[in-house]
Amino acid sequence: MPLSTIPSTKELSSAFQESLIPANSATSQAERKTQDDVVLDDLARRMVLEPSGFLDQFIEFTIGPMIRAAQIQVEEERKRKLAGRYTPSLAILRN
Numbered sequence: 272m273p274l275s276t277i278p279s280t281k282e283l284s285s286a287f288q289e290s291l292i293p294a295n296s297a298t299s300q301a302e303r304k305t306q307d308d309v310v311l312d313d314l315a316r317r318m319v320l321e322p323s324g325f326l327d328q329f330i331e332f333t334i335g336p337m338i339r340a341a342q343i344q345v346e347e348e349r350k351r352k353l354a355g356r357y358t359p360s361l362a363i364l365r366n
Contacts, residue, residue: 318325 320326
């Protein structure tokens with residue numbers, strides 16, 4: 272799906288809000304603002320707090336590889352340090 276066809280969050284919020292409000296109801300601007308706030312709060316709560324929400328996905332796909340790369344780097348440094356301890360003794364045996 273091309274990115275240009277994906278609706279923005281504001282469009283989704285407006286569409287969701289309009290689906291909750293009957294077409295013939297006369298709501299004031301303040302009530303609409305309150306409903307917008309409720310919708311955005313609910314969306315934010317779902318994205319961050321739900322187990323399959325945005326925060327979990329962000330950690331898994333963005334932070335996860337960074338953590339794995341750091342673990343690999345630490346392990347390689349540990350191996351180099353360990354190898355460095357035995358290298359001088361091997362040089363003595365060669366002579």
